[in-house]
Amino acid sequence: MTPGARAAAAIAVLDRVLEGQPAEMALTNWGRANRYAGSGDRAAVRDIVFDVLRCKRSCAARGGALTGRGLVLGWARGGLGREALFDGQGHAPAPPGAGEAGRVPEGAEALDCPDWLEAPLRASLGADFEAVMAAMQERAPVFLRVNLARLLRGAAVAMLAAEGIEAVAHPLAASALEVRAGARKVQASAAYREGLVELQDAASQAVVEMLPLRDGMAVLDLCAGGGGKTLAMAARAGLRLWAHDAERRRMADLPVRAARAGVAVTLVDRPEAAGPFDLVLADVPCSGAGSWRRDPEGKWALTAARLAALREVQAGIMDRAAALVRPGGVLGYATCSLLDEENGAQVERFLARRDGWTLETARRFTPLDGGDGFFCAVLRRG
Template sequence: MTPGARAAAAIAALDAIVAGAPAEQVLTRWGRSARYAGSGDRAAVRDLVYDALRKRRSAGAAGGGSDGRALILGLLRLSGDSAGTLFTGEGHAPSPLTAEEAGHQTGPLTDAERLDCPDWLLPLVRDSLGIAAEPALLALRERATVFLRARGDRAAAAASLADEGIATRPHPNVSTALEVIANARKIQSSESYGKGLVELQDASSQGAILDLPLRPGLRVLDYCAGGGGKALALAARERLEIVAHDADPRRMADLPDRAARAGAEIAIARPGELSGDFDLVVVDAPCSGSGTWRRTPDAKWRLTPDRLDDLCRLQRRIVAEAAARVRPGGRLAYMTCSLLSTENEDIVPHALAGPCAGWDALPPRRWQPDGAGDGFFLAQLVRPGAAPV
């Protein structure tokens, strides 16, 4: 595909996404139908679409509209590239610019446009992060760094990856994390990945797992396990009795294979199958995902105040359910990949006033989205009793 044809494909995909279709679904469908597109073409179109979604408001302002054509035009202008080289109308390229498009002048941007944030959400982010709000939102406009979690010797894992042409460097603050600096798209087909030497996991999420106190033999529940990333990271740290649970068991479909690849023993409990209590219950709660919007930028534009309220109610309910599984002296670890206090710090006093009354709350930790990882939050609540975890 020519650069112009890639731009035209990105425009069509963006039109479908702006109309309400999920970005991943649109791109997958296009990739299956565009048999003429090679892997490089598919990657280039994906990059264009996701870059435009990360900068949807500023690109729209620069392009003079909100449809796919305006977003790609605006993206080119934001990057200082000439639109005339792609909007030629030749072959499969987008048609040439109209006089109106060519003459469009970008006026002063509001803060929300400049930071590529929905108007209603900006005050919440500012209230949640204070002076860190603007750096966080600016970081979410850029592509995310790819991190791996090394199982065992990090240096050995890095050397194995290097032998396959995948360059990494160690994270300075997270002892298990490797930042991928070249050939990230080769990871899942690599022998190192196939042997379970590494797993894809963001550095902030790894840091949260490293913050949890563990000792051999603890009974641990990953209550909202999803694909099982937290359970696998826990298993890599210590010999534990780990149970993975999710309200939608389909999310755990790949976990047995992932556990086998990692040499981990993880029991799976479907809804209604949990029994007994646990020394540690990990709740990686469903949330807005605002700390990871670099990776799923269309989610930023789909979030609404009503949806956020629904998520907060769900989080409070899940904490109550999970707390009932913590044995005396045990610990509840509440996590989200959200930037918002309503989903993070505000959940803690609600829990202490209800299902966790009388428990102790440790100082929470926040990770901001930057080159060192995604936005993440961890709160730990300890139930009174003998032999605290």
């Protein structure tokens, strides 16, 4: 496919997305219907689609319309020389017409921030607001977590390099590598197949490094999902590990991943029957505001009502987690959000309604630190 044909394909996919189809589904359906497209073509079309979705407001302004064509035209106008893709040659999109002049986006629109979220994000991020929102318009780096229980970080770099994957140490976590080249080779690499490295954001790894883990501790990952933080905790100490998720299907791959990493994890439906625990990690459902680079659709789908409902869910999970922690034990509260109402303010409300708990440490990470946006608070039960 020519670059112009790829742009046309992205337009078709985005039209489906605007009709309500999830982007991944729309891309899969397009690929099945256009089997002539090679892996490079599919990857290029996917990149355009997600570049556009990260910058949907500003692309629509530059392109003159909230349509697939308008969005891709706006994306093309935002990059030096890309508007030449709209030349009408072969399968390329037709040249812009008189009614497609577009305009320069301003304010929150230029930063691709939903209007209703601008004030709470400004209040949460302070002087970093504009820089963080600009960083969220870019693609997220690819990070790996080295299983330090089995391999040193430098050895992992060398092992990956032997298979054409360039990775460098990242300062956000002792186990973190940033992949600079060959990212699509990672999951076929020996290091990945043997459980020596896992795909995991650097800030997510840093959250686990904040937890006071020691050999022999009984630890529960209460909202385990796919188990990334479960496995990261296992790599830090010899733990007795349990994992739970409200939707057990999310943990479907965890036993295989744990076996690959050489880790024992017990999946439980009722953690209350297995407790109490020395440490409970509650990586709660949240707005996902810190991971909008990876999930730009989540940014545009979030509503005030949904955010309010999430805050209630978070409070309920914190209370449940607290009851599972033994006296003297630790509760780790984490989100992938940048919003203080889900982070520090949520912790303050917890401390106000529950006696005997103290806050030991808390930290917020933003894309300016290199990884996704995360928050973690470590609380100890008296």
